[in-house]
Amino acid sequence: xSSDADPASSSRPPELVSAGIRPSxxxxxxxxxxxxxxxxxxxxxxVSVNVLSAVRSFKxxxxxxxxxxxxxxxxxALFVAVAETEWSFVMKFWRVLEFWAGRGALQIFxxxxxxxxxxxxxxxxxxxxxxxxxxxxxLACGLTYVISGVLCIGFLKRARxxxxxxxxxxxxxxxxxxxxxxxxxAMLIGERV
Numbered sequence: 264x265s266s267d268a269d270p271a272s273s274s275r276p277p278e279l280v281s282a283g284i285r286p287s288x289x290x291x292x293x294x295x296x297x298x299x300x301x302x303x304x305x306x307x308x309x310v311s312v313n314v315l316s317a318v319r320s321f322k323x324x325x326x327x328x329x330x331x332x333x334x335x336x337x338x339x340a341l342f343v344a345v346a347e348t349e350w351s352f353v354m355k356f357w358r359v360l361e362f363w364a365g366r367g368a369l370q371i372f373x374x375x376x377x378x379x380x381x382x383x384x385x386x387x388x389x390x391x392x393x394x395x396x397x398x399x400x401x402l403a404c405g406l407t408y409v410i411s412g413v414l415c416i417g418f419l420k421r422a423r424x425x426x427x428x429x430x431x432x433x434x435x436x437x438x439x440x441x442x443x444x445x446x447x448x449a450m451l452i453g454e455r456v
Contacts, residue, residue, distance in 0.1 A: 367408025
């Protein structure tokens, strides 16, 4: 009976034999995931900087408009961080964020809002430094997104992502068919005996 199983396995296409081996992930998608994570972390840094600035503005009471401005910056920076997760709910209602140039423009806007109205008092030098670091990092991420969007890297990423999803689904379907075939072969062998 074992001789019956060997010719069947050798006559199968190599794809079926190696169905358990997953193809290596796409390097472009890995780089994009890492960049999205980095951008989300920088956006959270902008959130924290703007929260601290808003709290200081409201504490003093003299800069209420600056505090309100910082609150808007907090909301938009949170939105940037959520957009980097590419959550389908967000992408469904704000389709412009699917395009990297639009996403980069939003990040640049938040970076400018974070950098605006710095406090130049001597006691807040570390806050100004933190604002500059957060804003310039987010500005760099935004410019990278805009340039990549103009170069159609986002389109290429979406195409490769679709291909990866299709390939993963095909591998799952193939594994299910292989499992089902083995069950049917076991039933057939059981009926012969």
